[in-house]
């Protein structure tokens with residue numbers, strides 16, 4: 001169920017408006033933990049062909065994305081959404097640019113993926129970063145990544161599937177104008193979105209937390 005831009009039921013309006021240490025979030029922490037740990041990347045071949053995410057739901061995912069934190073509130077994200085016939089425009093654009101620029105590294109299999117993945121998806125969200133030189137680039141990349149995670153978690157909460165691809169034409173500067181990005185801006189990749197096929201699974205694991213944490217307590 002999605003909320004069409006309205007406040008989610010069960011969560012008091014003050015929670016998102018004026019959250020403070022005194023307010024008790026009326027969200028279930030156990031469910032949040034479950035959602036975070038259940039999120040997985042799924043490729044377009046695992047999507048139900050032809051099943052389209054309603055626009056209102058897509059807008060909700062994007063609204064959630066832009067509530068990510070940003071240093072100096074630069075809000076550096078810029079998303080270009082490809083759906084319907086727009087998916088074919090993306091597919092053609094990236095296939096042609098890849099063919100023109102790959103040189104000796106050209107691989108037919110990569111070209112086929114660039115052609116097919118958009119058409120297997122409901123929508124593709126090009127993940128752009130519009131630079132603001134007031135903050136270091138690394139901070140803006142971090143902010144956009146937070147936004148993508150918001151989007152991915154929201155998608156999973158609605159039973160959708162997706163993954164962030166930095167393949168294709170992501171790092172080709174020639175691609176920027178197609179996505180409304182200037183020469184100093186960055187294309188950070190594509191979020192492929194769809195409904196998972198019944199029974200589709202993804203099984204990435206994680207190394208133990210102890211390998212990733214150093215505690216300094218005294």
Ligand SMILES: Cc1cc2nc3c(=O)[nH]c(=O)nc-3n(C[C@H](O)[C@H](O)[C@H](O)COP(=O)(O)O)c2cc1C
Nearest residue numbers: 039040041042163164165166167189202203204205
């Ligand atoms: C910045 C970024 C770029 C990624 N690019 C690709 C990609 O090009 N191809 C791909 O298969 N997965 C890509 N992924 C998804 C990772 O492969 C995936 O997150 C990882 O395998 C862990 O799996 P999980 O997301 O299911 O936990 C990318 C993820 C991130 C954060």
